[in-house]
Amino acid sequence: AQSVSQHNHHVILSEAASLELGCNYSYGGTVNLFWYVQYPGQHLQLLLKYFSGDPLVKGIKGFEAEFIKSKFSFNLRKPSVQWSDTAEYFCAVRGNTGKLIFGQGTTLQVKP
């Protein structure tokens, strides 16, 4: 069965610290991978996506993610976080049937 696991439920960082949020998935076929962000009181926004090609993808606001097929992982990174990055982050996987499954989400709190 298709599933997504986000290892960190709640992360607290100081401004300028580096960020890495883990995401692992379970699916036997070709996948599309996504990271979405939900700022407080707002709706989901797409941060970045991987469909094919270069496994290192860059998204908005300085975020990037690397698809490592052998590890079934798609970790999100940012070299230096800002207070405005405080939000909830969701990893999602879409299999070849089109079904899109989300992880449990990671709450990021950035202290000024």
Next chain:
Amino acid sequence: GAGVSQSPSNKVTEKGKDVELRCDPISGHTALYWYRQSLGQGLEFLIYFQGNSAPDKSGLPSDRFSAERTGGSVSTLTIQRTQQEDSAVYLCASSLRAGEDTIYFGEGSWLTVV
């Protein structure tokens, strides 16, 4: 329309009543998804429509939940005999196809069962 439109944006209903939530996807999008987001929880997959194929209903939590998609466009999620645990934000999303296309989310319908 320009984006995925959901209505109502907020709904308060009494326990035991039926509710209908509507989703109007982006014009031409063949794939449509429904999710539920409860307070402090992730996004729970409910149902997925793709073109004229049979929907994937594997995420519907009980037989009180059902969804339709008429004419390949607008979708309605119906919850019968609502319970307090049904209180959540119900999110709809659509994409052009099921393949390599970006998925766009609506702003959600906030359901409160009292």
